[in-house]
Amino acid sequence: MAHFLAYAMSQSSSANSSPLSQWAALPSSGPPNxxxxxxxxxxxxxxxxxxxxxxxxxxxxxxxxxxxxxxxxxxxxxxxxxxxxxxxxxxxxxxxxxxxxxxxxxxxxxxxxxxxxxxxxxxxxxxxxxxxxxxxxxxxxxxxxxxxxxxxxxxxxxxxxxxxxxxxxxxxxxxxxxxxxxxxxxxxxxxxxxxxxxxxxxxxxxxxxxxxxxxxxxxxxxxxxxxxxxxxxxxxxxxxxxxxxxxxxxxIARSSDAVRAYLASECGRIHHGLEPWFSPQALDAATRISGGCFLTARMLVRFLSDKDFCPTQRMTRITMLASRPRFASQHDPLDSFFHMILSAVPGTWRASLHLLLRVITTTQLTRLSLGHIAQLLGLSSRRLARGLLPHIHALLALVPGSEAGCIEPFHTAFVDFLLNPARSEEFCVVGPGQDVLLVECLLRALSYRVDGPEVNRCGYVAWSNLDAMVDLLTSIEIDAGSVPRIELLLQKVNPDYFFQTLSCFETSGRKIISWLNRMQPTPNDALKLWDDYAYMAFFHNAMNDFDPDDIDPDTEEHIPEGNLLHHPILQRLIRASLALPPLTPLAPFRLLLGTKYEDLRAAICDVLRPAFGRNVRGLEALWAVHAKTMHGGDGADEEDERCSWGAVFSDLALNSLRITRGVFAGRVPVEMMGFWLEWGRFVRSSPSTGPACDEILAELHHFAPQESQWEWGVAVESEVHDVLKWLESLEEVPRHELIRWASYLPRGTRLEQDDAYESRWVGWKGFGAE
Structure with missing residues (x-):
């Protein structure tokens, strides 16, 4: 059990390291050959x-x-x-x-x-x-x-x-x-x-x-x-x-003599108090339990050598098992041993045990790390390693060469046992009841709201295993009695996982919708919600395909009559999409905008969809009107101050700084860190006066890009340069702030600074620039 616990401890210790340090390192070449x-x-x-x-x-x-x-x-x-x-x-x-x-x-x-x-x-x-x-x-x-x-x-x-x-x-x-x-x-x-x-x-x-x-x-x-x-x-x-x-x-036939010799040799390696710690009669009992099967003998040795338990007490359990009448099937020794171990798991762990057994025997979830399995079970890695795994350590093994601490059944014979209801009985992992439990487990995992620092630093299972989890979910048919319960869980799923890339919803979200359509009775509320998510994905992809240079100047005629040009959330959403880098996924887009999915859904699905449907040309026309205002065109007038370009850039500046700090503090998952966090450009594009200016200045005071935490390079230096330019534009700024931010840039000639850093700002289309 020590190696399982060692992995859990390593996960806890890694929480103190930078979440971006993993970006710079190359993967290991694996175990030596x-x-x-x-x-x-x-x-x-x-x-x-x-x-x-x-x-x-x-x-x-x-x-x-x-x-x-x-x-x-x-x-x-x-x-x-x-x-x-x-x-x-x-x-x-x-x-x-x-x-x-x-x-x-x-x-x-x-x-x-x-x-x-x-x-x-x-x-x-x-x-x-x-x-x-x-x-x-x-x-x-x-x-x-x-x-x-x-x-x-x-x-x-x-x-x-x-x-x-x-x-x-x-x-x-x-x-x-x-x-x-x-x-x-x-x-x-x-x-x-x-x-x-x-x-x-x-x-x-x-x-x-x-x-x-x-x-x-x-x-x-x-x-x-x-x-x-x-x-x-x-x-x-x-x-x-x-x-x-x-x-x-x-x-090759089973050989009790060979097995006894193996047991004597391996038990002799187990040191426990006075030697010898086992008697010949106990060794005979262990040999009878094995039935001449080396696989059973190897598991017996693993069972006896677990440092978390006393070997003499475990040998006593083996001796008691050897005295019972044997089953009639050819799997007697193995089945008896499996039942002995699984039945000894305390009742408080039985529910987690059944889920764990189902996870490690499910093809789509094989090779999950110990930490990710714990997350699926709703446990911490430490609690899983110290609470449940010691009881079944003899039946599990670390995947050879796995640096992430992946666990798997010690032998395929254990998988065969668990998949056969006649052999495993109450520990069987197949059947409608077990399927529903697994679905509920997966949906609860997909509902996690990424607010745990330890989990955010180590990485959450749904970020990297979404496709596998969805494939497994949608392969299970739900009976009519379970549909209401599953519908409620589906309505609580965190959309961030499905909007982590531009294509993620098309590959995974569509499968959820097809799965919902197969359920009887039809879960109408959940189906409507996921249909709305599908339109939001379409809308966001259309935004990323928009290019102001490709739009016909006379496009306003495609905009339906109404108040679309002055809808507050729509104005902020469209302007933020024009200011952010192309290909920014919807999950970080929402965080940068500082809004909730409920508000995005209301604006996109309740306002835009009735007006445009999937008419991309009409959406482009709406974008074009707002794009004009960036360059001083007429566009929408009488805009709400909260939706002005200055307010949009101030929000992007504040939120990008907070997200970056949140990632390092573990409050925000590392998956939200990416090319879209152009905090320096957003700060420089923000107003240099007013309440927003004071907020940005206060946020910058607590913001310190350190080389030990960052994948340092020209991109980060450009962000620092833009912050410096913004600070220099203020009427009053603490001198120590200017000195501190200037110290983040490497020493170089004025020409290097102007050309290397300023070219990025000038090359940008001047949104907010003079």
Whole structure:
């Protein structure tokens, strides 16, 4: 449990760092590659000194197993199986494919890892790959093999790298093409002393069609003329149903003796008070619980070694479980163990437990970080790590190489258990009731109003996972009895998530509307609200496409009669859209305008939509009238002072400064930080007298752009320059403020300041400029 808690602690500590510091750093290259480490240690040079463009491109299209997952057989165990494989490798007349098969948890993967090490020491290893229930990962099957061959067989390295350099599209080709050009062709052109052995694990994790295609590919590869390949496959299933010709095979049975030896070895590593802390009778009980299944044994060890609990007390629970009558199914050991752990979770955590189990077994939500899972469950990362996860630590694992602390089921057998109601009973994660609970959980997460500093600093789940959450939501059919409850939650959803980019609503919001239309009875109130959001998205996109230079001067005739030119909120909205940079999303636009979605909705949907509908030309005409006033044209007269250009720029200046400060203080999510916060330009465009001037001056007094917090550059320096120009235009300004703001600019000639900084201001169309 310590690693889960360590991640939660790191999230809390990261809250003190700058929210923008992550923008400047490049992502990590991932965990070290054991193959590369072995190769470069033999060839006297670190990777960066022996760089090859072809190999580097190939490396990026690989998926190597984590070294921590590569367990080996204990001494004096499985000697018969390993000996059989050794003989097959040495026999040049043996069938070219060897299948090791048996039920889950008998140690097939461990046998393969031990065989892989033996092959590597004799320079017979080509490569290995473990298939999983991840289509994207499985697509890297052949490229991973090719990369391993390049590292394991020096004589083939240059040929493989050259093939990639000559045609980089090979990295995206089908398996057959990749295998032929990256492995078979280089191998057949080189006189290898003996065939290369390739290992395939987890083939049964693929769907039947994929499993058949991969095996056919391998069959054809080993039967190619002069083929230097031999294959060892580990699978739960025999290959009888998909093989076209006989293969060598060996059935692996469960071994209680091997499991007992493993348990004794691993329990001996657990230090607890006086040694030994477990008796032979307790070890016999644990062996009976395992039923000869290594998977159960590994989970038992994880269960016993959890530092948050006393191992002797947990061993007592295992001994009590061993004394109960066993179930009749082939999954007895695993099912008994799963039930023992899940049933021991305190009742106060049961609701969160069911949601957590559903989240980690749902395809759309796989690989969520611990922090994001906690947010979905409505918990803090610390509370989840300290409260619930310790009870089920043996059933979960951190995703290898995940810097964000992603968790997943320890083994797919646990997923199979949870998806089978006959096996998991009350812990089953499928069914209408569980679906509705998940929908409510997701909608509550989408209703979060981003007012928590810790969450804002760490990043909220809905910002980065909106598409996945919406895809999952809209894939679930809602029964009639649950529609009223779901409708209320849909009306509370925070629109910011759907307006975080210009295209976000079209990709995600439209799916919500289609989902609402499928519900019976029709949730009319929620449907009307989301239809209004759809029009707001259309309207905002139309605003961003507007260009005053492309508008016909005689456009006022397209404006319907009425008071549209003098509607206060519309005036401020349109003028702000003309002042803000193009492509500004609606979510930060609303914050910069300082208004609520209810007011925007009323102005756009209740005033503009009846007048224009989706008539873009009419909307452009309305924009054109306001655009004229920027450059001194006639335009709308008798405007409300609150809607004047000076008032609009003052609001943009104040709100952009407050948003920026709010991001650093954690009051505003970092997603609101972007190119649209041109606070210096907005300040310089604001009036230099009046109450707004005093407000801006007071806000600037508390505003301090520090290099340690900012991604510093010419853009920020230009903003500082514009603030300085505005301060210099004031009749009375504290001298210390001028000195402070001048200190933020790097020292340079007057020419550098005038040309580099002033050119941006002059280049802008002069909105508010003299």
């Amino acid at each position: 054991p193959y590369a480490a072995a190769f470069f240690s033999r060839h006297n040079g670190p990777p960066h000194l022996r760089h090859d463009a072809g190999l580097e491109l190939l490396r990026r299209s690989t998926c190597l197993d984590s070294p921590s997952e590569q367990r080996l057989c204990l001494p004096s165990t499985r000697d018969d199986v390993i000996g059989r494989l050794d003989k097959w490798v040495a026999d040049s007349d043996a069938k070219r494919i060897f299948c090791v098969y048996g039920p889950i948890g008998v140690g097939k993967s461990t046998i393969l890892r031990s065989t892989e090490v033996r092959l590597h020491t004799t320079d017979r290893l080509g490569g290995s790959f473990t298939f999983q229930r991840d289509v994207r990962r499985n697509r890297l099957f052949v490229t991973t093999w090719a990369y391993q061959v390049a590292l394991n067989v020096p004589s083939l390295r240059s040929a493989i790298a050259r093939a990639v350099r000559r045609d980089q599209s090979i990295l995206y080709a089908d398996f057959e093409t990749q295998l032929r050009r990256l492995i078979l062709r280089p191998c057949t052109k080189t006189n290898l002393p003996f065939p290369l052995v390739f290992l395939v694990d987890g083939l049964d994790e693929c769907d039947p069609a994929c499993r058949r295609d991969v095996f056919t590919l391998l069959e054809n590869a080993v039967n190619t003329e002069r083929s230097p390949l031999r294959i060892i496959i580990a699978s739960r299933l025999s290959l009888d149903t998909i093989q076209s010709a006989p293969v060598a095979s060996l059935a």
